[in-house]
Amino acid sequence: MATKPQPNTMSKLTRCLVDFTEAMTIDLPIAATKRILARTDERELHEAGWKAYDAIVELANDATSRVYTNSAFGRVAAGAMEATIRAQRLGVALSGALFANLWPAIGLPTAAELSSIREEVGAMRAELAVARAPRAPLSAKAQAAIPERPASPRFDVETAMMATSGVFQRPMFSGWTMPEGREITPREVKQNVSN
Amino acid sequence: MSAISAIAGFWMEGALRTLDAFTTGFGSASNDPPTATPYRVIYQGGLVRLRHYAAVGTAHHTPILLIYSLIKRPFILDLMQGRSVIENLTRQGFDVYLIDWIPPSAADQYRGFHEYVDEDMANSVRAVQIHSGVEKVSIIGYCFGGLLALLYAALHPDSVKNLVTLTLPLDMSVRDLPIDIMSRMLSESGARMLVDTYGNVPPWMMFSFFNSLAPTHHMIDKFVGAHRSTARRGYLEMFRLFEQWLHSDVAFAGKIFLETNNDLGLHNALMKGAMKVGGVTVNLKNLIAPLMNVIGDLDDIVNPKSSEPLPDLVGSADKQNYHYPTGHMGAAVSSDALKNLWPAIGGWLKERDA
Numbered sequence: 055m056a057t058k059p060q061p062n063t064m065s066k067l068t069r070c071l072v073d074f075t076e077a078m079t080i081d082l083p084i085a086a087t088k089r090i091l092a093r094t095d096e097r098e099l100h101e102a103g104w105k106a107y108d109a110i111v112e113l114a115n116d117a118t119s120r121v122y123t124n125s126a127f128g129r130v131a132a133g134a135m136e137a138t139i140r141a142q143r144l145g146v147a148l149s150g151a152l153f154a155n156l157w158p159a160i161g162l163p164t165a166a167e168l169s170s171i172r173e174e175v176g177a178m179r180a181e182l183a184v185a186r187a188p189r190a191p192l193s194a195k196a197q198a199a200i201p202e203r204p205a206s207p208r209f210d211v212e213t214a215m216m217a218t219s220g221v222f223q224r225p226m227f228s229g230w231t232m233p234e235g236r237e238i239t240p241r242e243v244k245q246n247v248s249n
Numbered sequence: 250m251s252a253i254s255a256i257a258g259f260w261m262e263g264a265l266r267t268l269d270a271f272t273t274g275f276g277s278a279s280n281d282p283p284t285a286t287p288y289r290v291i292y293q294g295g296l297v298r299l300r301h302y303a304a305v306g307t308a309h310h311t312p313i314l315l316i317y318s319l320i321k322r323p324f325i326l327d328l329m330q331g332r333s334v335i336e337n338l339t340r341q342g343f344d345v346y347l348i349d350w351i352p353p354s355a356a357d358q359y360r361g362f363h364e365y366v367d368e369d370m371a372n373s374v375r376a377v378q379i380h381s382g383v384e385k386v387s388i389i390g391y392c393f394g395g396l397l398a399l400l401y402a403a404l405h406p407d408s409v410k411n412l413v414t415l416t417l418p419l420d421m422s423v424r425d426l427p428i429d430i431m432s433r434m435l436s437e438s439g440a441r442m443l444v445d446t447y448g449n450v451p452p453w454m455m456f457s458f459f460n461s462l463a464p465t466h467h468m469i470d471k472f473v474g475a476h477r478s479t480a481r482r483g484y485l486e487m488f489r490l491f492e493q494w495l496h497s498d499v500a501f502a503g504k505i506f507l508e509t510n511n512d513l514g515l516h517n518a519l520m521k522g523a524m525k526v527g528g529v530t531v532n533l534k535n536l537i538a539p540l541m542n543v544i545g546d547l548d549d550i551v552n553p554k555s556s557e558p559l560p561d562l563v564g565s566a567d568k569q570n571y572h573y574p575t576g577h578m579g580a581a582v583s584s585d586a587l588k589n590l591w592p593a594i595g596g597w598l599k600e601r602d603a
Contacts, residue, residue: 104477107473111465111469111470114465115463115465115466118427118463118464118465119426119427122427122430122431122462123424123425123426123427123429123430125430128430128431128434129434131431131434132434132435132436132439135434135435135439136435136436136438136439136442139439139442139443139446140442142446143442143445143446146446169355173354173355173356176277176354177354179277179279180351183279184290184293184298187289187290187298188289188290
């Protein structure tokens with residue numbers, strides 16, 4: 055099935071225009087006339103209608119391609135896009151400077167706070183998805199077959215955990231700690247947390 | 250009249266889908282449809298979740314690692330039963346591993362080719378080696394995933410048994426498709442400003458960019474097409490899943506966007522042998538594994554001419570371009586490609602399995 059595309063003898067635009075003209079001036083009027091005079095069924099009229107539609111779409115697609123491949127359009131679009139990004143950048147910087155101090159003063163969260171909360175929720179969702187996904191046990195044979203290769207330290211930890219238990223977990227916050235870094239005892243928790 | 254109301258129904262459904270995506274976000278993993286082929290996650294680290302799809306029947310010796318693009322969710326490769334590249338390969342007797350890229354968060358904007366190729370992909374290959382007990386793996390890379398696979402195979406050739414690249418964007422000097430012009434219109438300073446503003450390139454921007462390339466199709470023609478194909482068995486289910494995939498854009502990490510736009514797009518660095526990943530110059534001659542470079546002759550997203558020079562640049566003795574009459578996504582979802590192209594890829598890999 056491997057093939058090379060065949061060269062087209064007629065330009066795409068010419069072909070689109072010919073199809074469009076043929077559909078609009080010949081096929082569609084003939085089909086409509088037949089439908090009215092000969093009281094034929096609607097199939098022929100539908101087919102002529104779809105042919106006209108296809109010709110219009112082809113023409114529109116070709117026109118779009120021609121606009122996009124035009125270097126002048128490229129320059130204008132690039133200029134407009136960069137101007138929009140510049141305006142956006144200025145807007146972000148301005149609103150940041152203006153609202154960074156004003157917003158918290160009236161008790162509303164900043165965009166950064168909202169964004170960090172959203173990311174935290176996203177990360178929790180991802181962790182939950184991973185925890186719920188089935189995991190494959192690793193075979194001892196597979197472990198023995200591969201020679202060791204240096205890898206990044208983080209990967210070594212994960213691999214080692216996979217090799218022993220078939221799963222790995224990232225280090226997570228496991229409880230309260232005192233300011234000096236010592237883990238808080240259950241008794242101290244009771245003293246510090248009223249409920 | 251009934252045709253118009255049916256098309257209006259499809260159009261409304263599509264418009265709501267797009268508006269919902271703008272409101273609630275595009276390609277989150279939680280929005281993926283159920284997978285057609287069962288899998289297990291065998292490794293997670295960095296921005297990778299590595300899935301394993303077991304071979305049906307006796308497995309061939311060399312497993313396949315599938316690398317998909319970073320900018321959309323990979324469920325297009327396992328869309329539904331009978332329309333799944335992964336199902337196709339497992340039925341051919343391959344153990345398939347798929348890198349499910351985790352969308353980058355704001356904190357990941359520093360991630361470039363080095364982090365994706367030398368860290369995430371290298372760790373994934375290592376995990377495949379451990380899980381399968383095989384030292385070398387066959388890698389199949391699709392679209393931007395093909396570029397990542399190519400860079401990996403040139404930088405870490407020892408672990409690659411065979412390389413298959415599909416619809417690979419390589420030579421950026423080719424400029425005769427709309428996307429060739431549109432994707433290279435941002436200057437270096439414009440790209441820098443975009444990253445300074447957003448961190449990562451937002452999914453809505455990726456979505457809008459790709460949709461703007463074919464406005465007639467996305468605004469009306471695909472809905473008309475859905476109406477005209479309603480009678481085809483399974484078409485509507487496929488259409489809706491495909492639409493869901495079209496709305497599954499994920500953010501593109503800031504640094505890799507800059508490298509792609511500036512180094513690859515504007516300077517054509519990979520073709521010129523000047524591309525650097527993690528401070529190392531990528532020499533494609535280091536790639537010595539057998540290479541099959543699949544080119545979609547009707548591809549309007551990656552210019553077929555852009556992929557063609559690859560065999561001339563690599564060091565492999567066994568290398569070929571494989572032209573196939575399909576479009577960019579047709580190579581993954583068309584029944585013709587699943588009937589002919591993927592068995593051809595599988596056959597090529599089987600011949601080089603020992």
